[in-house]
Amino acid sequence: MTRVLRAVLWLVFGLFFLFPLYAMADFATRDLVHGGRTLRAWQNLVADDALFRAILVSLGLAVLTVAAMLAVLVPTMIWVRLRAGWARNLVEFLCLLPLTIPALVIVVGLRNVYLWVTYLLGESPLTLTFVYTVLVLPFAYRAIDAALGAIDLRTLAEAARSLGAGWITTIFRVIVPNIWSGILSAAFISIAVVLGEYTIASLSGYQTLPVQIVLIGKSDGPTSVAASLATLLFGFVLLMILALVTRRRRRTVAATTVPTTPTGVRT
Amino acid sequence: MSNPVAVDLENLTRVYGTVKALDGFSLHIEPGELVALLGPSGCGKTTAMRILAGLDEATSGTVRVDGRDLGAVPANKRDMGMVFQAYSLFPHLNVLDNVAFGLKMRGVGRAERQARADEMLELVGLAAHRHKYVDELSGGQQQRVALARALAIRPRVLLLDEPLSALDAKVRAQLRDEIRRVQLEIGITTLFVTHDQEEALAVADRVGVMNAGRLEQLAAPAELYARPATPFVAEFVGLSNRLPALVNGAGARVLGCAVPTLPGSVPSGAGLALVRPEAVVVKADEQGAATVTSVMFLGPNSRVYARLADGTQVQAQLASAEARAFRPGDPVSIAIEPVPVLVVPGPAPART
Amino acid sequence: MAGRSVGRRLADGAPLLPFFALVVIFLLIPTGTVVVNALFADGGFSPARLGALFSSTALTALWRSVLLSGATALIGAVFGAVLAWLIAARPPESMVRRGVLALCSVLAQFGGVALAFAFLATVGLNGVLTLWVQQLTGFNLAGSGWLYALPGLILVYSYFQIPLMVIVFLPALEGLRRQWREAAVSLGASGRQYWREVAVPLLGPAFLGSVLLLFANAFAAYATAAALVSQGSPIVPLLIRTALTSEVVLGQSGFAYALALEMIVVVAVVMVAYNALVRRTARWLR
Numbered sequence: 049m050t051r052v053l054r055a056v057l058w059l060v061f062g063l064f065f066l067f068p069l070y071a072m073a074d075f076a077t078r079d080l081v082h083g084g085r086t087l088r089a090w091q092n093l094v095a096d097d098a099l100f101r102a103i104l105v106s107l108g109l110a111v112l113t114v115a116a117m118l119a120v121l122v123p124t125m126i127w128v129r130l131r132a133g134w135a136r137n138l139v140e141f142l143c144l145l146p147l148t149i150p151a152l153v154i155v156v157g158l159r160n161v162y163l164w165v166t167y168l169l170g171e172s173p174l175t176l177t178f179v180y181t182v183l184v185l186p187f188a189y190r191a192i193d194a195a196l197g198a199i200d201l202r203t204l205a206e207a208a209r210s211l212g213a214g215w216i217t218t219i220f221r222v223i224v225p226n227i228w229s230g231i232l233s234a235a236f237i238s239i240a241v242v243l244g245e246y247t248i249a250s251l252s253g254y255q256t257l258p259v260q261i262v263l264i265g266k267s268d269g270p271t272s273v274a275a276s277l278a279t280l281l282f283g284f285v286l287l288m289i290l291a292l293v294t295r296r297r298r299r300t301v302a303a304t305t306v307p308t309t310p311t312g313v314r315t
Numbered sequence: 316m317s318n319p320v321a322v323d324l325e326n327l328t329r330v331y332g333t334v335k336a337l338d339g340f341s342l343h344i345e346p347g348e349l350v351a352l353l354g355p356s357g358c359g360k361t362t363a364m365r366i367l368a369g370l371d372e373a374t375s376g377t378v379r380v381d382g383r384d385l386g387a388v389p390a391n392k393r394d395m396g397m398v399f400q401a402y403s404l405f406p407h408l409n410v411l412d413n414v415a416f417g418l419k420m421r422g423v424g425r426a427e428r429q430a431r432a433d434e435m436l437e438l439v440g441l442a443a444h445r446h447k448y449v450d451e452l453s454g455g456q457q458q459r460v461a462l463a464r465a466l467a468i469r470p471r472v473l474l475l476d477e478p479l480s481a482l483d484a485k486v487r488a489q490l491r492d493e494i495r496r497v498q499l500e501i502g503i504t505t506l507f508v509t510h511d512q513e514e515a516l517a518v519a520d521r522v523g524v525m526n527a528g529r530l531e532q533l534a535a536p537a538e539l540y541a542r543p544a545t546p547f548v549a550e551f552v553g554l555s556n557r558l559p560a561l562v563n564g565a566g567a568r569v570l571g572c573a574v575p576t577l578p579g580s581v582p583s584g585a586g587l588a589l590v591r592p593e594a595v596v597v598k599a600d601e602q603g604a605a606t607v608t609s610v611m612f613l614g615p616n617s618r619v620y621a622r623l624a625d626g627t628q629v630q631a632q633l634a635s636a637e638a639r640a641f642r643p644g645d646p647v648s649i650a651i652e653p654v655p656v657l658v659v660p661g662p663a664p665a666r667t
Numbered sequence: 668m669a670g671r672s673v674g675r676r677l678a679d680g681a682p683l684l685p686f687f688a689l690v691v692i693f694l695l696i697p698t699g700t701v702v703v704n705a706l707f708a709d710g711g712f713s714p715a716r717l718g719a720l721f722s723s724t725a726l727t728a729l730w731r732s733v734l735l736s737g738a739t740a741l742i743g744a745v746f747g748a749v750l751a752w753l754i755a756a757r758p759p760e761s762m763v764r765r766g767v768l769a770l771c772s773v774l775a776q777f778g779g780v781a782l783a784f785a786f787l788a789t790v791g792l793n794g795v796l797t798l799w800v801q802q803l804t805g806f807n808l809a810g811s812g813w814l815y816a817l818p819g820l821i822l823v824y825s826y827f828q829i830p831l832m833v834i835v836f837l838p839a840l841e842g843l844r845r846q847w848r849e850a851a852v853s854l855g856a857s858g859r860q861y862w863r864e865v866a867v868p869l870l871g872p873a874f875l876g877s878v879l880l881l882f883a884n885a886f887a888a889y890a891t892a893a894a895l896v897s898q899g900s901p902i903v904p905l906l907i908r909t910a911l912t913s914e915v916v917l918g919q920s921g922f923a924y925a926l927a928l929e930m931i932v933v934v935a936v937v938m939v940a941y942n943a944l945v946r947r948t949a950r951w952l953r
Contacts, residue, residue, distance in 0.1 A: 054753060061750055065770065068785040068826070071795035075788035124686040132679045139683070142690045148938050149698055149931065150887035152904050156911065156927040157697030157704075182693045187776075244777035246890035251911055258780040262894045265784065273788045276781035283777045287769035370849055390852045397853040403846040406951040407868045417854035419864070450950060461850075468854060 069277070076274035089270035093278065096271065102260035103275075105173050109256065110242040113180040114235045117188050120181065122231065125192055126223060129201050143189035146182055151247040154179065162252065173254035183248075184241050188234035195230020199223075229294040236290045240283040316502040319346035320381035320471045322367070327376035329362050329528075336362040337373070338528035349498055349505040350533075351515035354525035355551070360508045363525075364474055367506065369393045380472060391420075396465030397474040401481040403461055404449045410436070410460050411445040417468035435463035438497060455486040462494065466501065473498065473505040479514060491518055512552050516540065524548045544579050546659040549589040556595065556629055558651075560588035560658050567658050570623075572651040580658035587661045588651075595631035596650040597621065599640065603648035605629070607641050621647055698931070705928035708921060716925040725906065725926065731817060732903040736885035739824040744878045746825075747832020748840075754833065755840045768837075771830035778827050779890035786823045787895070790814055815896050823891055828881050835880055839873035842952030872948035879941040883934045903930060 079086040094100055121143075128136050146154075158179065165175050204226065208218040224231065246258040255263075257275065265272040322344040329337040337359045344350045352360040365371035367378055369390030378385045385393060396417075404413050414432040415423075423431070436442045439459040449457060458478055465473060475494065479487040495518045498505050509515050515522045516536040523533040524547070532544040543549035560567040562583050566575045569588045580586070597607075597619050604624045611618040617638035619631045629649055641647070705716055719725060757764040774782065789796050790809055797808040813819050843866060851861045889904040900906040903926060910923035 054756065057749065057753055061746075061753070065774070065826070065830075067796075068789045071789040072785050074795050075793075120685050120689055124683055127679075127682045132676075132683060134676065135680065135683060139686070142687075142694075145690075146694060148883075148934060149694065150889075150934060152887065152889045152907055153701055153927045153931055154694065154697045156907065156923050157700035158693075160700060161692060161696055178689065179693050181689060185690075240773070240777040244779045244781065244890075246780045246893065250890075250893065251908065258890065261780055261784070265787075265894065266897070269787070269793065273784045276784040280773055280778065280781045280785075283773040284769055287772050288766065291765045291769055368853055370852070390849075391855050391857055393853075394855075395853060397850065399846050399850060401846075402844050403850040405847060405850075405865055405869075407865075407948075416851070416856075416864070420851075420855035420857075420860055464850075464854070474853075 069280070072273050072277040072280075076270050076277055078270055089268075089274040090278075092268070092271040093275060096264075098255070099260055099264065099271065099275065102255050102257045105255065106243055106257035108174055109176055109180060110239045112174060112177040113184060113242050114238050116177055116181045117184055117234065117238055118231065121185070121188055121192060121234070122224070122227075123219060125189070125196060126201070126205075126219060129196060130205055140189070140193075143185045145186075147186045151183065151245075152251075154182075155248045155251045158248070158252065173249070173256060176249060176252070176254060176256070179248055180242050180245065183245065184234075184238040187237040187241065191233035191237065192227065192230045195227035195233075199226050232293060233290055236286045240286055243279055243283065316347070319502055319504050321346050322472055322504055322506070323377075323379040323382075324363060324367060325377040325379065327363060327366060327373045327378070329359070329366065329371070330374045335528050337366075337376075340376070340525075340528060340530055342523060342530065342533070344504055344506060345520075346504055347502045348520045349495070349507060349518065351507045351509060351519035351522045352525055353509060353512055353515040353522055353551070355510060357527075358525040359528040360510075360525050361476055362528075364476055364506055364508050367472075368395055368397055368474055394468070394470050395472045395474055396468060396470035398458065398461045398465050398476065398478045400477045401454075401457075404457055404464070406449045409446050409448050410441065410452070413449075413460060414464045414467050416464060421468065432463070432467055435467045436460075438466070438500075439463045439493070453486075454482045455490050458482065458490060459493070462497065466497070466503075471504070473503045475505065475507045477509055478507075480509070480511070487514070494518065516552070524551060526551075542577055542655065543589075543657055544577075546589065546657065549657045549659075554592055554630070555589040556592065557587045557661075558590055558627065558629065559625075560586050560656075562586055562658055567656065569651045569656070570649055572653070574651055574653055575655045577655045577657045580656075581660050586658040588656045588658045590651055590656050591654070592618065592630050592632035594652045594654045594656075595629060596652060597631045597633065597641065597647050598650070599645060600648035601646060603646040605647050605649050607643050607645045607647055609643050610638055610641050612638075621649060623649065701924055701927045701931065704921070704924040716921045717928075719922050720925050720929055724900075725903075725929075728900060728903045728906045729929070731901050732886055735817060735820055735824065735902060736882045738821050739828045739885045740878050740881035742821070742825045743828025743832045743881045744836075744874065747829045747877075747881075748836055748874065750829060751833045751837045751840050754837060768833070771833045775827050775831035775834055780894045782823055782826055783891050783894035786814060786819070786826070790822075817901060819895060820892055820902070823895060824885055824888065827888075827891070828885060831884060832877055832881060835877045836873065839870060839877075839952045843869060869948075869951055872944055873952060876941050876945040879937050879944070883937040883941075886937075887930065887934055 076089045077085045077087065079088070092099060093103065124139065128139050162175070165178065169175050201223065204222055205218055208222040213222065244258060245256070246262070249256040250259045250262070257279065261272045261275045261279075264275075322342075324340060324342040327337050327340045328335070336357075340359065340363055342350070342352075342363070352363065354360050362371060366373045369385070369388065380393075405416065408416065411429060411432050414435050415428040418428040418431060433442060433445065436445055439462055441456060441459055441463070444452065444456065444460075452460065461478070478494065479490055482490065491514055494507075507515070507518060516539070519536060521533055521535050522539050524531045524539065526547050532539060532548045534542075534544075539548065540553055543552065549555055558569050560569040560574075562576060562581050562585075564583075566573055567580070567586075567588055568574070569590065574588065574590075605621045608620045608622050608628070611620070612635060615635060616632055617635045619633060619638055619641055621629050621631070623629060631649070707713060708716055720729075754764055754767055778785075786794075788794055791797065791814060792809045794809060800806055800808045814822075847865055847869075848861055851865050856864065887904070889908075892902060892905055893908060896905060900909045907923050907926045907930075910926060
């Protein structure tokens with residue numbers, strides 16, 4: 049009895065969640081002029097100048113954000129565990145704070161700060177990196193914290209130092225290789241967050257991929273839908289790769305999950 | 316307990332895919348008796364218990380309690396109290412409500428529930444903790460509460476699934492004695508599963524040694540120790556030396572000494588005798604063929620390791636006062652006391 | 668002595684500076700700016716900006732936001748719990764399970780704009796489903812433009828609320844130890860008694876906490892609504908958009924600050940409630 053019920057429920061959920069994705073694929077390959085199928089919308093991802101540029105901007109932002117996040121967060125978290133234990137709760141609180149403060153609120157108050165940033169660094173959309181690094185903190189923190197908690201950090205570090213390694217060597221050649229799954233997890237999730245971020249980019253006037261998708265949406269439905277589907281598929285592939293690579297994790301949910309707080313949707 | 320009952324597991328087989336967890340396993344527990352099931356991980360002891368409890372179903376075979384076949388009886392109607400290895404107390408209930416849980420399931424009124432739960436807590440010595448929650452208790456206290464909870468429903472059979480394995484060594488010994496005390500006081504038929512042979516020998520009326528889904532030997536602890544029926548039992552319970560032996564009609568010759576053999580030994584010819592360390596006699600001897608390699612102090616007893624002329628390692632157990640006389644390198648002669656041994660077939664072992 | 672330990676602390680804290688600087692400049696200062704500008708204008712405490720929150724536009728938007736968030740929180744919680752139950756029943760290393768969880772992650776956290784277009788492609792004016800239904804029955808599914816108003820938002824928000832519930836609630840479900848069920852059963856509990864006396868009390872706080880989480884999530888969500896609704900401001904986030912981008916009425920930016928403050932307050936209240944609810948009971952299901 050439960051078996052049948054389960055099968056039925058799976059079917060219903062499957063339809064509800066997969067049908068829109070199928071609809072997207074259908075919509076995006078529709079030839080509005082001649083009827084039938086066309087890949088024109090998909091070709092536009094490369095062919096359409098503005099869209100292609102937006103894709104590059106978003107990818108560039110993703111890479112920069114991951115780099116910045118790793119550069120700031122990994123040493124900080126290691127240092128907190130090894131030397132500055134008193135700061136542990138503070139760092140955790142600050143890292144999880146972006147989940148409680150809606151992106152919309154941040155962008156409303158961001159004007160003044162970004163006046164300075166654009167003054168110092170110019171008008172490029174890549175300056176969004178700073179804010180994006182803050183936005184991905186909760187996800188990255190969770191992933192790296194889990195990885196750090198799974199190894200005996202203190203012992204590893206002390207062993208390395210007692211054998212003569214300096215701090216840089218210790219961090220890069222001893223600790224980092226051991227928390228690789230956490231770093232990878234943080235990186236992939238950050239990429240997904242950045243690629244989907246719309247709120248701050250649009251209200252600050254930068255042309256990232258999601259912003260462009262919405263702009264085109266009014267005039268060229270199929271291309272927007274194609275780009276949206278591509279974003280979703282890309283995120284999905286990233287997370288699947290992550291799940292396969294971190295196979296040894298006991299709780300598969302932990303690696304891809306948001307810490308249990310709100311505004312998990314990066315909207 | 317008014318009327319303790321007998322438990323019969325008849326020819327149980329449990330197959331998972333290609334794995335045979337139980338293979339024709341049979342066990343009879345006398346009313347009021349505590350039987351320990353002892354064996355390495357994967358030997359089927361927990362499977363047997365779970366089948367008895369109704370939490371698992373045998374592929375074939377019968378379970379009887381007090382003569383009655385329990386095959387069709389669901390787990391929640393079998394009237395057995397079970398203590399799990401860990402984590403089985405309900406975290407959202409305090410100690411008293413945990414203990415009273417089974418009574419609540421049976422529809423017992425609140426006042427009576429609490430009175431009986433209190434009674435059980437007195438029995439395990441935790442009456443003062445009745446309002447605490449699980450995370451405020453130590454491991455040992457949690458298991459005592461689990462025991463009280465299992466007994467509160469006045470079950471006919473008590474099942475203990477490795478109840479001490481998750482505890483610290485010192486707590487383990489204390490709790491082990493407590494469980495035995497309570498079991499004897501109530502007189503309930505009990506099945507105790509463990510992989511720790513010291514625990515099994517200390518606590519049980521009879522011990523059943525299991526291996527690969529089968530029962531190798533079922534006997535009182537002393538008998539099991541002194542007269543193991545199979546090589547597996549001899550090796551699993553207590554320590555053994557494996558010494559070359561020659562079996563003839565009258566017994567065996569081991570290291571030049573005549574030693575009687577146990578039934579189940581090789582009938583004649585060469586073999587390996589399984590000799591307990593306390594049956595090995597070490598004497599200082601200038602002309603001795605053996606040399607002491609090390610002496611290990613264990614408290615009241617010590618272990619003396621020696622190497623024979625042919626390279627075989629022997630370990631002997633002596634009172635520490637005697638062992639004090641030996642130093643590594645001392646020449647000694649080794650003799651074997653005429654205590655019955657099991658002789659198993661075999662070429663020279665990989666290690667002693 | 669005290670000086671030395673303070674000095675030591677500062678030295679130990681120095682490597683943490685980049686992190687703190689980042690968070691202060693790009694998170695705390697903007698938040699502070701919002702709070703300050705909502706309460707103060709032209710150098711003094713100005714209740715006028717807060718007063719604007721009680722205008723009919725603002726109150727209607729607030730009410731609709733609450734309705735949207737509440738409805739999708741409940742829908743998401745109930746269906747998400749069912750889906751989580753389905754997933755928990757699968758073996759831990761199964762590919763299906765990983766795939767489903769990855770999909771949930773994508774939809775719940777990174778979907779935003781894409782989800783809006785997913786539904787436009789399905790039940791929009793030229794949506795696949797719209798066209799099918801039209802061909803079969805002649806009925807125009809998208810006729811009234813409901814997709815671009817509250818009913819549409821409820822549907823699309825559910826599409827990410829349900830997966831979010833799965834992500835948030837699944838750990839709690841899996842934290843329900845097998846030993847509890849077996850202990851309950853061996854003590855005489857029937858299936859129904861187990862659920863009533865053990866599973867529900869243990870899962871209850873986690874479930875309610877998840878409802879609160881989903882509420883805050885929906886309340887703060889922007890991208891999906893912004894992509895779906897190009898004109899008008901039925902809910903608070905869209906009202907903020909209007910306030911920020913509107914060139915028509917001067918002084919609108921003050922309104923944006925006040926609305927943003929309102930948002931902080933609502934989410935903060937919900938989060939405090941969530942923490943109070945979950946703090947003691949989360950330990951049970953670790």
